[in-house]
Amino acid sequence: MKEASPVKPYALHVGVIALFFALSFVLPEYHHGLLARIMVLAVFAIGYNMLFGYVGLLSLGHAMFFSAGLYGAGLAVNHLGWSVPAAFAAGLACGALLALVIGVLALRTSGVAFMIVTMMFAQVFYLIILYFAAWTGGDQGLVVPQSARVLVLGDTSLGLTDPTVRYMSALALFSIVLLVALVIVRSRYGRVLVAIRENEERTKMLGYDTFSNKLAAVVVSGTICAASGAAYALLFGYVGSTFASVQYSILPLLWVLLGGAATTLGPLIGTLFMYYVVDITSGYTSAYLLIVGIALILLVLFFPKGILGTIRQRWLGWLP
Secondary structure (H helix, E strand, C coil): CCCCCCHHHHHHHHHHHHHHHHHCCCCCHHHHHHHHHHHHHHHHHHHHHHHHHHHCCCCCCHHHHHHHHHHHHHHHHHCCCCCHHHHHHHHHHHHHHHHHHHHHHHCCCCHHHHHHHHHHHHHHHHHHHHHCHHHHCCCCCEECCHHHCEEEECCEEEECCCHHHHHHHHHHHHHHHHHHHHHHHCCHHHHHHHHHHHCHHHHHHCCCCHHHHHHHHHHHHHHHHHHHHHHHHHHHCEECHHHHCCHHHHHHHHHHHHHCCCCCCHHHHHHHHHHHHHHHHHCCCCCHHHHHHHHHHHHHHHCCCCHHHHHHHHCCCCCC
C-alpha cells in the first residue's frame, strides 16, 4: 500500500486557515463574532485533545488551565496595568506552571483515579477564585476595560474590541496552535505519546521514560488551554469563575469526542458543530437541549469515532 504524501496534511490545515481568513470578508456581523469565539474555544479543545486523544488520559480538570490563563491575563491587566502582550504572556506562564505542578502530582495515578484527582484539583482552584473575591470578582467576575484591551505595534494601536482585529487575533492564535499541534503529533514525540496510549508497559520496555513524556504532554496541553483562556479574557473582556467550574472541563471533552479524538482538526469540527447546533435550535424552541441530545445520539450511532475520526477510518486514512 502506497504511503500518503506527507504534504497532504499540511496542505489541508493551511487550506482550513485560508478558508477562515476568507470568511472574515463575507460573514455577517453576528457570525463574524461567533466564529471568533469558536476559534478561541477550539484552541481550548485542541489543548485538551493533546492529552486525552493522543496520550489517553481522561481529565476533568482542564477548566483550571483555561482559567489560569483567563485570570492570569485578566488580573494582570486589571490590577497591574500590564500591556496586552505582557498579560497574554502572564496567562501562558500561569497555565504552564500550574500544569507542571498538577502533572507531577496527578501522574502518580492513572485511569479513573487520574480523572478524579484532576477534578479535585480543579474544584480547589474554583474555590480559591471564590475565596479571593476581592481580587477575582468572585461569582460576578471581572470586566476587562476596553481602554486596556489595546495592542500597540510600534506607532500603531489596534483595539481588540474592533470586530476585525478580534477576528484576526483569534485566527492568528488558532492558526499557530493548530500548526504546532500538527507538527507535534507527526513528530517522533507524538508517536511516543500514541505508543503510551496504546500500551504503556511495552513503551517502557522499549526504553522510553513514559512519566517524563506524559508530564511534557500535560504541560503542553495546559499551556495551550491557558493560551485560549488568556485570549478569551483579552478579546472578549470578561473573566468569570464559571469558566473554572467542572462543567467547563466537560465541554472540551464533548467537543473532542464529537469531532474525533486524536485528530488535529477534530476539536475544531466538534466546537463548530456544538456551537451552531445550540445557536440554531435555541432560536426555534426553548427545548433546544432535547434536539441537541438527539443530534448527539445520531452522531454516536453513525460516527462512533467522532466526525473526523470516522471519516479517517472509512475513507481518508491519511488524515492526522
